[in-house]
Amino acid sequence: MTERTEPEAASGVGEPYFVRSPDAPARQSAASTPPTASCGALLNLIRSSPGLTRQQLLASTGMSRTTLFERLEVLFQHGYVYQDGSAPRDEVRGRGRRSELLRWDTRGRVVLVLDLGQTHARICVTTVDGQILRMRDLAVDIDTAAPDYLSAIYEVAGLLVRVGEDETLIGVALGIPGPVDPATGRLGTSTTMPQWQGYEVLQDLRDHWAVPAVIENDARALALGESSVIGAGQSVVAVKYATGIGAGIVDNGHLLEGADGAAGDIGHVRISDDGPLCTCGRHGCLAAWASGHALVRRLAGTGVRNLRDVVDRVAADDPAVVAAVDEATARLSRVLATVVAATNPDVLVLGGPLGRMPRVVASIDTRIREDVTERARHHLTISAAHLGADGATVGLARTIVNLVYDPAAIDAKIQASTPQKLGS
Ligand SMILES: [Zn+2]
Numbered sequence: 562m563t564e565r566t567e568p569e570a571a572s573g574v575g576e577p578y579f580v581r582s583p584d585a586p587a588r589q590s591a592a593s594t595p596p597t598a599s600c601g602a603l604l605n606l607i608r609s610s611p612g613l614t615r616q617q618l619l620a621s622t623g624m625s626r627t628t629l630f631e632r633l634e635v636l637f638q639h640g641y642v643y644q645d646g647s648a649p650r651d652e653v654r655g656r657g658r659r660s661e662l663l664r665w666d667t668r669g670r671v672v673l674v675l676d677l678g679q680t681h682a683r684i685c686v687t688t689v690d691g692q693i694l695r696m697r698d699l700a701v702d703i704d705t706a707a708p709d710y711l712s713a714i715y716e717v718a719g720l721l722v723r724v725g726e727d728e729t730l731i732g733v734a735l736g737i738p739g740p741v742d743p744a745t746g747r748l749g750t751s752t753t754m755p756q757w758q759g760y761e762v763l764q765d766l767r768d769h770w771a772v773p774a775v776i777e778n779d780a781r782a783l784a785l786g787e788s789s790v791i792g793a794g795q796s797v798v799a800v801k802y803a804t805g806i807g808a809g810i811v812d813n814g815h816l817l818e819g820a821d822g823a824a825g826d827i828g829h830v831r832i833s834d835d836g837p838l839c840t841c842g843r844h845g846c847l848a849a850w851a852s853g854h855a856l857v858r859r860l861a862g863t864g865v866r867n868l869r870d871v872v873d874r875v876a877a878d879d880p881a882v883v884a885a886v887d888e889a890t891a892r893l894s895r896v897l898a899t900v901v902a903a904t905n906p907d908v909l910v911l912g913g914p915l916g917r918m919p920r921v922v923a924s925i926d927t928r929i930r931e932d933v934t935e936r937a938r939h940h941l942t943i944s945a946a947h948l949g950a951d952g953a954t955v956g957l958a959r960t961i962v963n964l965v966y967d968p969a970a971i972d973a974k975i976q977a978s979t980p981q982k983l984g985s
Pocket residue numbers: 828829830839840841842843846847848849
C-alpha cells in the first residue's frame with residue numbers, strides 16, 4: 562500500500578461540517594416528548610437544541626422539576642452534558658433560578674472513520690460534530706482477503722487515534738463499496754468484494770477497537786454527508802462515480818434503504834443486451850460501460866493506469882480520454898435521468914473523482930435536463946459534491962455518532978453502569 566498523508570486541496574480538514582447533531586436528531590416539541598423523558602431522550606433534546614437552560618427543558622418536556630433535575634444529574638455524572646455560560650437575560654424566567662446553558666459534552670470525543678473504496682481508502686479521526694482532525698489516504702485493492710486488508714488499515718488507523726492522551730474513541734464507522742444488509746448491519750452479497758464474503762467485519766471492528774461499530778455503503782454514506790450540508794428538508798440523490806458507480810437517496814433527512822438495502826445500487830443495471838462483460842458476470846451493465854474500472858481498462862493502451870490518470874488527462878484535454886469519458890458520461894446520464902424521474906430530488910450531487918470533474922457535471926446536467934420532464938427538473942440542482950472528497954467521511958461520522966447517542970443506547974448504557982438496588 563502506498564500512503565499519501567496530505568489531504569486533497571478541496572478537503573475540509575479543520576472545518577466542522579455539521580454543528581452539534583450528526584443526523585439532526587428530530588427536534589422534539591412538548592407535544593412529542595413524554596412528561597417522563599428518559600435520560601437518553603433528554604440528551605437528544607440537548608443535542609438538537611444546544612444551549613438550553615433547565616427552565617426551557619422544564620417547559621418543553623412538562624416533566625416535574627425533581628425528575629428532570631435527577632436525570633440531568635445522571636447525564637452530568639456520566640459526562641454526557643456539561644454547563645457552559647449563562648442564557649441571555651430575556652431567556653431567563655424568574656429570579657434566582659439557575660440559568661446555565663446545558664450542552665452536549667463532545668469534548669475530547671472522537672470517532673474513527675474508515676472509508677474504503679475499490680482502489681483507495683481514506684482513514685480519518687473526526688470529532689463527533691464532523692470535524693476531520695487527522696487523515697490518511699491509501700492506495701488499496703479491495704480484492705484482498707478481509708483480515709489482511711483490515712489489519713493493514715488498522716495499523717495506519719492506530720497511528721491516527723490518540724486514545725489516552727486527550728481523546729476518547731467512542732465509535733468506528735466503515736464505508737464499503739458494496740451492499741450492507743439492513744437487517745443485520747453486515748456485508749451483503751457483493752461481486753465487488755468476493756474476498757470479504759462471509760467474514761464478520763462488524764465483529765472484527767468491535768473486537769479490535771472495543772467500541773460500537775457500524776458499516777455503511779459508500780455511496781449512501783456520501784448521500785448522508787452531502788445532505789448534512791444541503792439541508793435536512795431537501796431531497797438529495799448523491800452519486801459516487803469512481804472505480805464503481807453507486808447512488809444514495811436521502812429524502813427529507815431519511816436515507817432510503819429499500820426492501821433489501823439495495824436502494825441506489827445503480828451500477829449493475831443492464832443497459833444493453835450485449836456489451837462488455839461486467840465484474841458481476843453479466844454483459845451490458847452500466848458499470849461495465851461507464852465505471853472508472855471500465856474506463857481504465859479501455860484506456861490502458863493510451864498509458865492510463867488509474868482514475869487519477871483519467872482525471873489528469875481530461876484536465877489536459879487528451880482527445881482519446883475525453884472521448885471515452887464523454888461516452889461513459891452519456892450512458893450514466895441516461896440511468897440517472899430515470900433516477901431523477903423516479904425520485905424528483907432537489908439536488909443531484911456528483912461525487913467520486915470522476916463525478917466531481919467539471920466536464921462530467923456539465924454534461925450530466927445538460928443531458929438530464931433534456932431527458933426528463935419539465936416538472937421533474939423544475940427545482941433540480943445538479944452539482945459536484947459540496948464536501949469535495951470528504952462527503953462519505955462526514956456521512957459515516959454522522960452514522961456512528963447517531964448510533965452511539967441513540968436515546969435507547971444511552972439509556973441502556975446508563976442502566977448497565979448503575980448498581981442495582983437490593984430487592985429491586
Ligand atoms: Zn454488473
